[in-house]
Amino acid sequence: MTTNEFAGMTALVTGAARGVGRETTALLTARGARVLAVDLRGPELAALAEETPGVVTLTGDVALEETAVRAVGAALEAFGRLDILVNNAGRTLNKPVTETTAEDWDELLAVNARGAFLLARECFRVMAARGGGAIVSTGSYAGTVGLPQGAAYSASKGALAQLTKVLALEGGPLGIRANLVAAGVIETDFLDTFRPDSRAYLTSFGDAHPLGRVAGPREIAEVLCFLASPRSSFVTGAVLAADGGFTAG
Numbered sequence: 001m002t003t004n005e006f007a008g009m010t011a012l013v014t015g016a017a018r019g020v021g022r023e024t025t026a027l028l029t030a031r032g033a034r035v036l037a038v039d040l041r042g043p044e045l046a047a048l049a050e051e052t053p054g055v056v057t058l059t060g061d062v063a064l065e066e067t068a069v070r071a072v073g074a075a076l077e078a079f080g081r082l083d084i085l086v087n088n089a090g091r092t093l094n095k096p097v098t099e100t101t102a103e104d105w106d107e108l109l110a111v112n113a114r115g116a117f118l119l120a121r122e123c124f125r126v127m128a129a130r131g132g133g134a135i136v137s138t139g140s141y142a143g144t145v146g147l148p149q150g151a152a153y154s155a156s157k158g159a160l161a162q163l164t165k166v167l168a169l170e171g172g173p174l175g176i177r178a179n180l181v182a183a184g185v186i187e188t189d190f191l192d193t194f195r196p197d198s199r200a201y202l203t204s205f206g207d208a209h210p211l212g213r214v215a216g217p218r219e220i221a222e223v224l225c226f227l228a229s230p231r232s233s234f235v236t237g238a239v240l241a242a243d244g245g246f247t248a249g
Contacts, residue, residue: 005229007032010079012071014062014119015089017044020138020186023221029054031225033084036075038062053057055148062089062115072122081130084228085123087116087137087160097151105152112156113163120167124176132175135167136227138220139180141243161239168237175238179227184243185214210245 011028015021016037025035025048034054039045045057056078060067075082091111093104120135125134142150143157160180167178223242226232241247 003030004032006084009033009083010036010075010081011084011086011228012036012038012075012082012119012123013086013088014038014071014115015138016057017041017048018225020217020220021086021088022048023217024088025055026052026225027218027221027225028228030085034079036069036071036078036187038071039089040184049126050204055214060155061111062119063110067160068115068118068122072126075149076126082123082126082134084226085133085135086117086224087119087135088224089115090138090156092150092153093130094149094153095151096149100151105155108152108156112153113159116160117163117216120163120178124167124171127176128174133177134228134232135164135176135178135182135222137164137178139164139182139185139239141182141241141247144182144239144241144247164239165237172236177227177232179232179235179238179240181220181223181227182239182241182247183215184209184219184241184246186217186220188212208246209243210248213244215242215244 005030011023011033013025013035016025017039025037028035029052037055037057041062042059049055049057058071058074091108116137137160138159140157142154143161147154164178164180220242224230226229
């Protein structure tokens with residue numbers, strides 16, 4: 001890996017204000033990329049831009065079609081090109097099937113699957129016109145194996161994995177690669193929205209990973225950056241487990 005492997009490239013990162021998205025933005029810019037950072041949290045995005053040269057921000061909800069259109073337009077206006085999409089924005093929910101409402105289902109699928117599709121579609125058009133690009137998404141082990149009390153979340157991440165494969169098949173002849181990181185549990189405040197005993201859950205779940213711990217946000221960001229980089233030039237359509245060995249069993 002070289003320190004300027006993304007020199008001259010532009011990336012669009014969703015869910016960029018915190019956690020994995022923030023770490024991914026930091027790694028991309030440190031390695032030469034210019035980044036259009038998208039998130040719902042305007043003040044945190046502003047702080048990110050102040051701290052990170054080469055970052056332009058856009059506040060918006062990825063579940064809305066207009067956000068995808070505005071984001072791609074903003075990236076092109078600011079940087080003149082778009083080479084990488086990191087679909088990282090996501091929500092989670094911890095409810096038994098019988099307590100999961102139609103509204104719960106729609107909200108999770110709207111952000112985790114529909115939002116990723118909309119961003120991928122808009123970026124795909126630009127990348128196809130310029131001769132290639134890379135689309136990487138933050139998935140989950142829950143899209144590979146069943147997650148009790150995670151019907152909507154697991155379904156949304158499963159949909160994202162299948163979307164990735166279709167993007168790879170359609171994008172291959174156009175020079176567009178698409179891959180997904182099926183992440184294990186990550187120690188971020190995202191977990192606090194998952195269940196009220198999240199800190200205790202974090203400890204117990206770490207014990208369930210063969211590595212004996214959960215992931216740090218930077219560890220997942222490193223894998224996303226690898227899949228976005230020329231170092232993975234022959235990797236496409238992959239669902240890459242970065243879950244501490246959890247799904248190996």
